[in-house]
Each structure stands twice: as structure tokens, then as C-alpha cells.
Amino acid sequence: MKQKNVLILGGLGFIGKNLYTALLADGYSVTIVADRVDDADGFLTHEVKKHVVQGSILDRDFLEKQIVGFDIIYSLAGRSGASDSIRDPYADLDRNLKGHLNILEACRKHNPNAIIVFPSSRLVYGKPKYNPVNEVHPLTPESIYAIHKLTVEHYYLLYQQLYNIKSVILRISNPYGPYQKFGSNHYGILNWFVHKALTGEVIEIYGEGEQKRDFLHIDDLVNVLRACIHSPVMFGKIYNVGFGRGISIRETVELIVKHVPGSRAVFKPWPEVDRKIETGDYISDISKLDKDIGWSPAIGFEEGIQATVRFYDKSRT
Amino acid sequence: MKQKNVLILGGLGFIGKNLYTALLADGYSVTIVADRVDDADGFLTHEVKKHVVQGSILDRDFLEKQIVGFDIIYSLAGRSGASDSIRDPYADLDRNLKGHLNILEACRKHNPNAIIVFPSSRLVYGKPKYNPVNEVHPLTPESIYAIHKLTVEHYYLLYQQLYNIKSVILRISNPYGPYQKFGSNHYGILNWFVHKALTGEVIEIYGEGEQKRDFLHIDDLVNVLRACIHSPVMFGKIYNVGFGRGISIRETVELIVKHVPGSRAVFKPWPEVDRKIETGDYISDISKLDKDIGWSPAIGFEEGIQATVRFYDKSRT
Numbered sequence: 001m002k003q004k005n006v007l008i009l010g011g012l013g014f015i016g017k018n019l020y021t022a023l024l025a026d027g028y029s030v031t032i033v034a035d036r037v038d039d040a041d042g043f044l045t046h047e048v049k050k051h052v053v054q055g056s057i058l059d060r061d062f063l064e065k066q067i068v069g070f071d072i073i074y075s076l077a078g079r080s081g082a083s084d085s086i087r088d089p090y091a092d093l094d095r096n097l098k099g100h101l102n103i104l105e106a107c108r109k110h111n112p113n114a115i116i117v118f119p120s121s122r123l124v125y126g127k128p129k130y131n132p133v134n135e136v137h138p139l140t141p142e143s144i145y146a147i148h149k150l151t152v153e154h155y156y157l158l159y160q161q162l163y164n165i166k167s168v169i170l171r172i173s174n175p176y177g178p179y180q181k182f183g184s185n186h187y188g189i190l191n192w193f194v195h196k197a198l199t200g201e202v203i204e205i206y207g208e209g210e211q212k213r214d215f216l217h218i219d220d221l222v223n224v225l226r227a228c229i230h231s232p233v234m235f236g237k238i239y240n241v242g243f244g245r246g247i248s249i250r251e252t253v254e255l256i257v258k259h260v261p262g263s264r265a266v267f268k269p270w271p272e273v274d275r276k277i278e279t280g281d282y283i284s285d286i287s288k289l290d291k292d293i294g295w296s297p298a299i300g301f302e303e304g305i306q307a308t309v310r311f312y313d314k315s316r317t
Numbered sequence: 318m319k320q321k322n323v324l325i326l327g328g329l330g331f332i333g334k335n336l337y338t339a340l341l342a343d344g345y346s347v348t349i350v351a352d353r354v355d356d357a358d359g360f361l362t363h364e365v366k367k368h369v370v371q372g373s374i375l376d377r378d379f380l381e382k383q384i385v386g387f388d389i390i391y392s393l394a395g396r397s398g399a400s401d402s403i404r405d406p407y408a409d410l411d412r413n414l415k416g417h418l419n420i421l422e423a424c425r426k427h428n429p430n431a432i433i434v435f436p437s438s439r440l441v442y443g444k445p446k447y448n449p450v451n452e453v454h455p456l457t458p459e460s461i462y463a464i465h466k467l468t469v470e471h472y473y474l475l476y477q478q479l480y481n482i483k484s485v486i487l488r489i490s491n492p493y494g495p496y497q498k499f500g501s502n503h504y505g506i507l508n509w510f511v512h513k514a515l516t517g518e519v520i521e522i523y524g525e526g527e528q529k530r531d532f533l534h535i536d537d538l539v540n541v542l543r544a545c546i547h548s549p550v551m552f553g554k555i556y557n558v559g560f561g562r563g564i565s566i567r568e569t570v571e572l573i574v575k576h577v578p579g580s581r582a583v584f585k586p587w588p589e590v591d592r593k594i595e596t597g598d599y600i601s602d603i604s605k606l607d608k609d610i611g612w613s614p615a616i617g618f619e620e621g622i623q624a625t626v627r628f629y630d631k632s633r634t
Contacts, residue, residue, distance in 0.1 A: 089418055101407070151468045
């Protein structure tokens with residue numbers, strides 16, 4: 001079998017770095033595209049750099065040339081942050097919506113046989129009307145970020161319908177684990193808590209910390225991303241990817257504090273914007289993915305937290 | 318009661334002209350904004366011109382100044398055409414999506430108390446899974462145009478939730494009647510057929526013409542648009558606006574041919590793009606609007622066709 005060529009757009013982000021490492025181990029030929037190439041965490045070794053191309057999905061000419069010849073394209077480029085998107089909807093519109101139209105148009109013209117994997121978000125559901133949330137749950141996105149994720153889902157489905165460009169849409173819950181870059185709170189809340197604990201900062205919990213989240217270890221998410229390559233059953237479909245269990249913010253913080261000696265947490269009132277877009281308890285129903293490809297998370301929650309603490313503790317020193 | 322100030326963005330389009338005439342008769346102070354001001358059909362009298370401001374919703378500075386002081390804003394600007402949007406998704410993105418973000422941001426900053434009325438489309442439903450289609454029908458938009466309409470619905474709902482900017486969302490079926498400008502087939506199919514019949518062109522019916530549409534006379538739509546001003550029950554809600562009956566393309570054409578002496582129709586195979594985005598029979602369930610404001614269509618179908626034929630026949634001479 002011919003070795004597959006894989007392109008990871010936005011490959012130097014949290015998900016991208018973990019995916020790159022796994023796909024390389026799988027034996028694929030992997031190319032990363034990133035708009036900024038800096039090396040905060042030692043990921044960019046001399047060897048890795050050979051596989052990195054600097055460029056933006058907002059640059060249509062670049063994209064049309066770059067996209068040629070790849071069998072699988074992970075469209076991870078963009079930026080996270082529901083609160084951010086409300087503060088600057090136009091930036092979110094460009095990066096998280098128009099950028100994906102650029103990817104699809106480039107594929108339509110120059111690589112219509114590629115399979116595209118799009119990481120959507122559990123935020124497209126908005127405040128859950130029931131838990132666990134399955135894929136037919138009503139869609140009431142409550143931030144510009146979530147609205148644009150939903151719009152892009154429709155783009156991918158439409159291009160499949162019109163042009164037979166195959167894609168897989170994953171509604172990801174709250175991933176955590178190695179290789180997230182820190183410096184602001186736009187990142188995964190669990191990783192952010194671990195970072196605070198390790199750097200001696202007090203962890204701030206909004207409200208009572210009773211709201212439940214579905215925290216998924218990045219290795220489990222990467223296994224789903226890998227499966228997309230050789231699972232035609234997934235093409236054109238939408239899947240929840242999560243842990244399948246709800247864990248409260250309070251319980252999460254308690255586990256982190258347990259595994260980071262000397263760390264501590266305080267409770268704090270909700271900031272206004274965050275309170276408004278807080279979605280309440282969220283738990284993924286992940287049975288569709290299990291049914292179609294036999295996937296379920298392999299990493300236990302406390303085990304995942306321990307591994308995460310170890311990684312960031314080591315990468316600090 | 319203080320006279321309300323009304324702004325019609327895109328007020329020289331088909332819906333805008335009919336709405337302007339009705340609101341003026343109601344005694345409102347009405348201002349029209351249009352990006353192009355030309356007078357193809359005699360609508361722009363000296364008196365009307367005094368109420369027209371030239372400008373684009375894509376010009377944020379213009380919009381932020383223009384939007385101040387109005388009680389009601391009809392956001393009719395944009396362009397129709399599902400097929401067109403597929404041929405040029407970027408143009409649709411700018412005019413039919415970003416333009417509305419501009420309106421909302423301008424209102425957030427400079428006129429947060431305005432009520433905004435947004436004309437969405439029955440196309441957000443995609444191919445109906447059942448008929449008549451009510452407002453909780455699944456949403457599977459099948460063109461860039463329809464995807465963007467749905468995105469903008471979410472924008473309006475979000476800005477109400479975040480900033481209490483009140484809006485009314487109307488999912489309009491297929492309006493027809495006076496004051497549509499011709500010259501291409503981006504316009505309402507019924508009006509387009511009438512235009513062809515009157516100009517001696519053969520009416521082309523795709524397939525067998527059995528597909529049913531929900532044709533709504535513009536005066537009935539205008540009555541709903543007028544009602545938005547003084548119906549707080551409608552704020553923050555989504556309503557179907559339609560005739561509530563499905564009429565086949567074939568039956569429609571037969572009625573037009575009956576009322577335009579010498580006109581004729583032929584059957585033609587479906588063009589590829591149109592066939593792909595053809596949504597099948599569509600009939601609006603309009604009971605929610607009836608329940609909330611007691612509205613139902615007043616103009617019969619044959620009566621509406623006769624009035625439409627009379628208008629365009631007269632405006633040609």
C-alpha cells in the first residue's frame with residue numbers, strides 16, 4: 001500500500017503537535033503548516049523543522065499550491081476561545097470561518113480527492129438540554145466561536161454533497177494533555193489549571209466549581225484522528241469525541257492539587273462575559289463513534305492528570 | 318405616541334420597496350439605505366429620493382453613523398441566489414454574513430435599543446423531511462446562501478442574549494409581486510415566469526414541474542414586517558412566513574399562461590447545479606405566526622398572480 005501523505009494545517013497547536021508525533025510513529029509522511037513557527041516547548045527539533053512549512057490558511061494563493069498531493073488534510077488551523085470571539089468577532093470570522101472556506105475551495109480546485117478532518121466543538125450544542133449529549137441534540141451555539149464552528153460544519157457537509165469532497169467532523173469536548181502552549185487563558189481549562197499549579201499560582205474556580213465538563217486526554221483524541229484515515233464509514237459524518245463522563249471543575253482541581261505538592265485553589269465569583277456564555281454541565285454521548293469504529297477512551301481521568309502534570313513539570317525544568 | 322423612525326437597509330430591493338410604500342402609508346418616518354441608487358421601474362420619484370441614503374452595510378464607518386436614532390431597522394440588504402452563492406461563496410460571505418455582523422456591531426455600539434428585523438429564508442431547512450415545515454424542523458442548509466442565512470440567525474439570537482439587542486427572524490418562503498427588478502434569474506421564480514410571459518419569452522420548467530413551492534404575495538409578507546414594529550411577542554423569535562399551501566411549478570405556470578395572452582411554457586431537463594440544490598416540495602407551517610399575532614395570508618393565489626401580471630404589464634408600458 002502506498003504511503004499516505006498527510007497535511008496538518010495548524011500543526012503547531014496543541015492538537016497538531018500530538019497528532020504529528022503519533023502519525024510519524026505510524027509511518028506516514030507528515031507535513032505541518034503553521035502561520036507562526038516558534039519553539040517555546042522544545043517540540044521543534046531540527047528533524048521536525050524539516051517537515052514544517054510557514055504559511056496561513058488566510059493566504060489563498062499559498063493554500064492552493066500547498067494543498068496539492070496530500071491524501072489526508074487535518075484542518076486544525078484557527079484559534080480557540082469563546083470569550084475572545086465575542087470580544088473580536090471579525091478576527092474569529094476570518095480565522096475560524098473564512099479560513100475553512102479557503103481550504104475547501106483550494107481542495108475543490110486542486111485536490112478534490114483529499115479527505116479533510118475538521119475539529120468542531122461541543123460548543124455548537126450550547127447549553128445542553130439533556131446529558132449525555134448525542135449528535136442529534138439541538139444546536140444553539142452561544143458564542144461567535146461556536147456559531148462559526150457550526151457554519152464550518154455546514155461548509156464541509158455542503159462541499160461533500162456538491163463536489164464529493166470527503167470530510168469527517170468531530171465535535172470535541174475538552175481535550176487536555178501535553179504540548180499546549182501557555183501564556184493566556186484561551187487554552188484548555190484543565191491544562192491551564194495544571195500550569196497554574198506548577199508555577200505556584202493559585203487556581204481560581206468560578207462559582208462553586210460544580211459545573212461538569214467532559215475532559216478527554218489528547219492521546220484518546222489523537223486515536224480518533226488517526227482512525228479517520230482508514231475509516232470510510234466516518235466520511236461525511238459528525239461524531240462526538242469525548243470522555244463520556246462528566247467531572248466537576250471542583251473534582252478536577254482537587255485531583256490536580258493532590259498531584260502537585262504545594263498547589264492550592266480558591267473560589268471566585270463568575271466574571272460577567274464568562275457567566276453569560278457558561279454552558280452548564282456537559283457530558284458527551286460517544287456511542288456513535290464506538291458503534292462505527294469501536295473507539296472508546298483508554299486513559300483514565302486520574303491517570304491522564306498525572307501524565308499531564310509529569311509532562312509540564314518536566315518541560316518547565 | 319412618538320412617531321417611530323424606521324430604517325430600511327437594502328430598501329431599494331424587491332421587499333424593501335413594497336415595505337417602504339406600506340410604512341409611509343402607515344405614517345412612519347422612513348429612511349432607505351441602498352448601495353446602488355438607480356431607477357429602473359419608476360419607483361424613485363423626487364419625493365422618495367429625499368428618503369434615500371446611498372451607502373453599503375459593508376462600510377462599517379458609514380453604518381455606525383447611519384444607524385443612530387432609528388427605532389426599527391429592517392436588515393434587508395444582501396443578495397439572493399442559492400446558485401450564485403455556490404459559484405461565488407466569498408461574495409456571499411461578505412454581503413450576506415459579514416454585512417449583518419456589521420449591522421449588529423453598529424447597533425451594539427451606537428443604537429442598542431433598536432429592533433432589528435432579519436429576513437431569513439425557508440432554505441435554512443434544506444430538503445424538507447416532512448411537510449408542512451414548522452420552525453423546529455431540522456436545519457440542513459444546502460447552499461452557501463442558506464448556510465449564511467442560518468449563521469446570521471444565530472448572530473441575531475446571540476446579540477439578543479449577550480447585549481439585549483432585540484430582533485425578529487422571519488423564514489420567508491417564496492415571495493412574489495410588484496417591484497422586483499429583472500435582468501437575471503436570481504429573483505423570485507414566480508415573478509421571473511411572469512416577466513418571461515409578458516416579454517414574449519418561453520417559460521422554461523425544469524423537470525416535470527411537479528415540485529411544490531409555497532408562494533407568498535409580497536403584500537402578505539409586508540403585513541408581517543409591519544406587525545414586527547408593535548409586536549413585542551415576536552422579539553427574539555423565529556417565524557415561518559409563507560402561504561401555508563404548496564402549489565406546483567406546473568400549476569403556477571398554467572395560471573400565468575392563463576392570464577397572459579399569447580404566453581407559453583416548455584419543459585426542460587434540470588441543469589446540474591440547480592438539480593443538486595433543488596430542495597423538493599416545500600410548504601410552510603405558518604401556525605406559530607397566526608398563534609402569536611393572528612396573521613394569515615389574505616391574498617388568494619390566482620388573485621395574487623393576476624395583480625402581479627397587471628403590475629408588470631403596466632410598468633412595461
